[in-house]
Amino acid sequence: MMKKPRRxxxxxxxxxxxxxxxxxxxxxxxxxxxxxxxxxxxxxxGGLINYRPDADEDWNRHWRTELTWSHVRTIDRTGGTFLHTxxxxxxxxxxxxxxxxxxxxxRTYPADLTDVVVRNLEHLEIDALIPIGGDDTxxxxxxxxxxxxxxxxxxxxxxxxxxxxxxxxxFSTAVTRSxxxxxxxxxxxxxxxxxxxxxxxxxxxxxxxxxxxxxxxxDRAIIS
Amino acid sequence: xxxxxxxxAEQVARDKRDNPSHYAMVTISEGAVHLDGxxxxxxxxxxxxxxxxxxxxxxxxxxxxxxxxxxxxxxQLGYMMRCGPPDAxxxxxxxxxxxxxxxxxxxxxxxxxxxxxxxxxxxxxxxAIVSGVKRVDVARFxxxxxxxxxxxxxxxxxxxxx
Numbered sequence: 001m002m003k004k005p006r007r008x009x010x011x012x013x014x015x016x017x018x019x020x021x022x023x024x025x026x027x028x029x030x031x032x033x034x035x036x037x038x039x040x041x042x043x044x045x046g047g048l049i050n051y052r053p054d055a056d057e058d059w060n061r062h063w064r065t066e067l068t069w070s071h072v073r074t075i076d077r078t079g080g081t082f083l084h085t086x087x088x089x090x091x092x093x094x095x096x097x098x099x100x101x102x103x104x105x106x107r108t109y110p111a112d113l114t115d116v117v118v119r120n121l122e123h124l125e126i127d128a129l130i131p132i133g134g135d136d137t138x139x140x141x142x143x144x145x146x147x148x149x150x151x152x153x154x155x156x157x158x159x160x161x162x163x164x165x166x167x168x169x170x171f172s173t174a175v176t177r178s179x180x181x182x183x184x185x186x187x188x189x190x191x192x193x194x195x196x197x198x199x200x201x202x203x204x205x206x207x208x209x210x211x212x213x214x215x216x217x218x219d220r221a222i223i224s
Numbered sequence: 225x226x227x228x229x230x231x232x233a234e235q236v237a238r239d240k241r242d243n244p245s246h247y248a249m250v251t252i253s254e255g256a257v258h259l260d261g262x263x264x265x266x267x268x269x270x271x272x273x274x275x276x277x278x279x280x281x282x283x284x285x286x287x288x289x290x291x292x293x294x295x296x297x298x299x300q301l302g303y304m305m306r307c308g309p310p311d312a313x314x315x316x317x318x319x320x321x322x323x324x325x326x327x328x329x330x331x332x333x334x335x336x337x338x339x340x341x342x343x344x345x346x347x348x349x350x351x352a353i354v355s356g357v358k359r360v361d362v363a364r365f366x367x368x369x370x371x372x373x374x375x376x377x378x379x380x381x382x383x384x385x386x
Contacts, residue, residue, distance in 0.1 A: 002332045002334060003332060004329075004330060004332065005329055008329065015306065016306065017306050017310075017314075018306060018307075018308060018309055018310035018311070018314055019310035019314035019315060019317070019318035020318070022310060022314075022315050022318035022319050022322070023318040023319065023321055023322040024322070025319075025322070026318070026319045026320075026322030026323055026326075027322040027325060027326060030322070030323060030326035031326060034326070034330060036329075076309075076315070077309065078308075078309055079306070079307065079308050079309045079310060087270040087271055087272065088271055089271035089272050092271055092272075093271065094271060097271065110271075128329050128334055130325050130329075135353055135354075136270075136272040136274070138337065138350070138353045139272070139353060139354050141337075141350060141353075142350050142351050142353050142354050145335050145350045145351065146351075150334035150335070151334055151335065151336075151350065152325040152328045152329055152333075152334055152336050152337070152338065152347075153336070153337040153338070153350055153353075154321045154322070154325055154337070154338050155321075155337060155338070155339065155353075156318075158305060158306050160358070160384075161357075161358045161359075162337075162353060162358065163352060163353055163354075163355065163356040163357060163358045164337060164339055164348040164349075164352035164353055164355075164356075164358075165337065165338075165339035165340055165341065165346075165348065166339070166340045166341060166342070166343075166382055166383075166384040166386055167317055167340040167384050169310075169314055169317055169318045169321065170306060170310075170314060171314070172310075172311050172313035172314045172317070173305075173306065173308075173310050173311045173313075173314045174305040174306055176311045177301070177304060177305045177306075177307070177308075178301060178305055181299075181301050181304065181305075182249060182251065185249070185297070185299060186247070186249065188297065189247050189249065189297050190245045190246075190247045192247075192295060192297070193240075193245075193246040193247050193295070194247055194294065194295040194296055194297050195236055195240060195247070195248045195249075195250065195288060195289075195292065195294050195295070195296040195297070196247065196248070196249045196250065196296075196297050196299070197250045197251075197252060197281060197284060197285045197288060197296060197297070197298045197299070198249070198250070198251050198252070198281075198298075198299050198300075198301060199251075199252050199253075199254055199280070199281030199282075199298070199299070199300040199301065199302075200251055200252070200253055200254065200301055200305065201254055201301065201302060201303075201305050201306075202253045202254060202255060205255075205358060205359055205360065206253050206255065206359070206360045206362075207358075207360050208253070208305075209251055209252070209253035210360050210365060210366060210373050211373075211385075212251065213251045213372075213373055214373040214375055216249075216251075218249045218250060218251050219235075219236065219239040219243075219248045219249050219250060219372075220232060220235055220236055220239065220248075220250045220251075220370075220371040220372060221250070221251045221252075221366075221371060221372060221373060222227045222232065222250070222251070222252040222253060222256045222284070222371055223225070223253050223256065223360060223362075223366060224225075224253040224254070224255030224256045224257070
């Protein structure tokens with residue numbers, strides 16, 4: 001069991017969903033009350049392979065930022081993530097995604113940059129990390145956990161397909177928007193006496209389509 | 225689970241005929257697969273080996289139009305589903321997941337993921353994420369012949385049906 005952290009970091013990876021900013025704001029609010037400093041890692045795991053201990057602020061400010069109450073006070077009024085996001089997987093970095101400063105002759109791809117991630121977290125003096133993501137982003141969190149780095153992950157995805165939780169941030173709004181859109185589309189489709197076919201996001205889980213179709217009372221639903 | 229476009233076309237034509245307002249509404253998941261087809265993906269793989277899904281709806285739309293002889297409007301909701309601010313439920317869970325993450329860190333508990341289990345906030349092993357795949361319980365909540373959700377017997381089920 002680790003002792004109380006003095007400094008933590010938070011990042012958001014994968015597709016943006018509504019609610020990420022609310023989670024970030026709550027973490028910063030709680031941390032500040034407890035006297036814990038928070039660093040926002042920008043562009044998901046990308047921030048932790050692009051941050052350079054030897055670089056100046058002009059470079060590093062693009063990859064991490066200190067977070068205080070004044071930074072997060074208004075962020076929950078919008079969706080998405082104000083830290084930005086990426087689909088970077090530091091465990092499998094392709095040659096074309098390799099940060100220039102890490103390119104070395106003889107390196108094989110995809111490259112595992114977990115040592116870079118750990119080194120950068122240590123340089124930033126981060127005691128624990130809060131990664132927010134879907135199953136892809138959090139599969140790398142599990143990899144980093146194996147490497148011994150303390151983390152508490154938060155699941156998000158509009159597909160609601162992260163194993164281990166009944167609910168992920170973003171699922172409810174995705175269903176709400178879908179039900180609203182299907183109901184709204186009934187006016188032109190009804191007026192013109194047509195068949196309406198609505199394609200919904202939902203990767204391979206099918207839950208978003210199933211629940212939206214149930215709630216909007218559609219005639220037929222093809223789930224994945 | 226693959227679907228049969230011919231069966232769907234017959235059902236939808238009947239739905240439209242039987243509807244007093246003379247229209248029918250159908251949804252299709254971007255990951256749906258036709259009996260004779262593959263999953264429809266575009267673009268190149270991301271770092272996790274996934275390509276963008278989407279396009280099966282366009283194909284199904286053309287087929288339904290041809291098979292039913294009826295007018296059809298196809299709409300891909302796509303990014304509109306995750307635009308804008310969160311609804312109250314996403315906001316509540318996001319804030320409580322943030323709260324829970326801080327509770328756990330303050331207690332020195334790591335290697336965990338915040339979760340909702342049976343309607344309760346919980347902490348689960350971070351390694352759980354890669355130990356399984358979360359899928360709809362098709363046999364329980366979906367009729368693959370009629371292509372409809374079948375939700376019943378909900379007493380004692382968790383709020384998020386599972």
